[in-house]
Amino acid sequence: MAKERVLITGAAGFLGSHLCDRFIQEGYDVIGMDNLITGSMDNIAHLMGKENFEFYHHDVSKYVHVPGELKYILHFASPASPIDYLKIPIQTLKVGAHGTHNLLGLAKDKKARILVASTSEVYGDPLVHPQTEDYYGNVNPIGPRGVYDEAKRFMESITMAYHTYHKLETRIVRIFNTYGPRMRLNDGRVLPAFIGQALRGEDLTIFGDGSQTRSFCYVDDLVEGIYRLLLSDHTHPVNVGNPDEITISEFAEEIIKLTGTKQKVIYKDLPRDDPKKRQPDITKAKELLGWEPKVNRQEGLKITYEYFKSLDKEKLFQKEHKDFEKYIVK
Numbered sequence: 001m002a003k004e005r006v007l008i009t010g011a012a013g014f015l016g017s018h019l020c021d022r023f024i025q026e027g028y029d030v031i032g033m034d035n036l037i038t039g040s041m042d043n044i045a046h047l048m049g050k051e052n053f054e055f056y057h058h059d060v061s062k063y064v065h066v067p068g069e070l071k072y073i074l075h076f077a078s079p080a081s082p083i084d085y086l087k088i089p090i091q092t093l094k095v096g097a098h099g100t101h102n103l104l105g106l107a108k109d110k111k112a113r114i115l116v117a118s119t120s121e122v123y124g125d126p127l128v129h130p131q132t133e134d135y136y137g138n139v140n141p142i143g144p145r146g147v148y149d150e151a152k153r154f155m156e157s158i159t160m161a162y163h164t165y166h167k168l169e170t171r172i173v174r175i176f177n178t179y180g181p182r183m184r185l186n187d188g189r190v191l192p193a194f195i196g197q198a199l200r201g202e203d204l205t206i207f208g209d210g211s212q213t214r215s216f217c218y219v220d221d222l223v224e225g226i227y228r229l230l231l232s233d234h235t236h237p238v239n240v241g242n243p244d245e246i247t248i249s250e251f252a253e254e255i256i257k258l259t260g261t262k263q264k265v266i267y268k269d270l271p272r273d274d275p276k277k278r279q280p281d282i283t284k285a286k287e288l289l290g291w292e293p294k295v296n297r298q299e300g301l302k303i304t305y306e307y308f309k310s311l312d313k314e315k316l317f318q319k320e321h322k323d324f325e326k327y328i329v330k
Helices: 014-025 041-047 082-087 089-110 146-166 190-200 219-230 248-259 283-289 297-309 320-327
Strands: 005-009 029-034 053-057 072-075 113-119 170-175 204-207 213-215 238-240 245-247 265-268
Touching (some): 005 014, 005 089, 014 029, 041 053, 072 089, 082 089, 089 113, 190 248, 190 297, 204 248, 219 238, 219 283, 238 283, 245 248, 248 265, 248 297
Parallel strands (some): 005 029, 029 053, 072 113, 113 170, 170 238
Antiparallel strands (some): 213 245
C-alpha cells in the first residue's frame, strides 16, 4: 500500500526542514520544495537519498506542478527574518501572493488539505496584549516591514477565500518567535544575533531601549502544534507560540549567562515599526488542539547554543547581520 504524500514548501529552511523530519517520522512520503533563496541544503542533507524523501529545487511564485496524489500541502516558503525581507522585498511579496495562489490551486486540483504559515507579524505593533486571533492588528502597509506583514495578511485572506468559495480544506497557523537548531546564525533575528555576537566576542546589540518584549517557542513544540492543527477540523487562524514573555534586555542577560561572554550590551536605534510587545494568547490552541509548549527557554537555549557552537568558523564570522543597520528607518 502506497504511503500518503505531503508537499512541504520552504523545505530547506529552518522550520521547513524540521517539518520534513516530523512527517517522515510519521510515515509519510515527503516532497520538499525550495528555491534556496534563504534556505540551505545543509538543513536537509541528512534526508537526501532516503526513499521517502524527494526534493524539488523550485520557486513556488512560478507555476507549481507535482505529479501524483497529495494528501497535504504545508506552505512555509517565505523569507522570515528582517535581514531577508528587507533585502528582497519584491520576492517576499510574490511568495506570499503568487506562491500562495499557486499552492491553493494545486491543493484544489489534488483535493489536498493545505496549511499555510502565517505569523504574529500580522498583528504589527500591537495595541492589544497579549495578542488573540480576533485582533486585527496595527500594521503600516507602506513601512519597511509592510512587505512581510502584508504578504502574510494577504496569504490569510486568499486562503480563507479558497475555503469559503471552493470549499477547500485549509488551515492557518500564526507562528510566534521560534528558535532551535538550523536557524541561520546571522539572519538579523534577536536570538541568533545575540548568540553569534557572544561566540565572536562582540558586544551584544539591542535595538531600542530593551524594554520591548518577545516570547520564544522551541522548534519541537512549534512543530507539534502545527501537526495537531493540520489534523484538526479548525479552519480559522490559530496562534502557536510560547506565552512566556521576556524583555529584550532580560533576554540579553540570559544569553550572557548562558554563553559566559564578558562582552557588554550596547544600544542602537529601534527600526521603524518594530513591535514593542509580542506575546501569544494560546487559549485556542489549548482548547482546540490540546497543545501547549513543553520545552522551557533554559532547556531550549542550551540545545540551540550547542548547535551554534558546532558551526564552522566561516559561518560564525559571516558579517551579514551587520547589514541590518542599513535598513533602519529613523
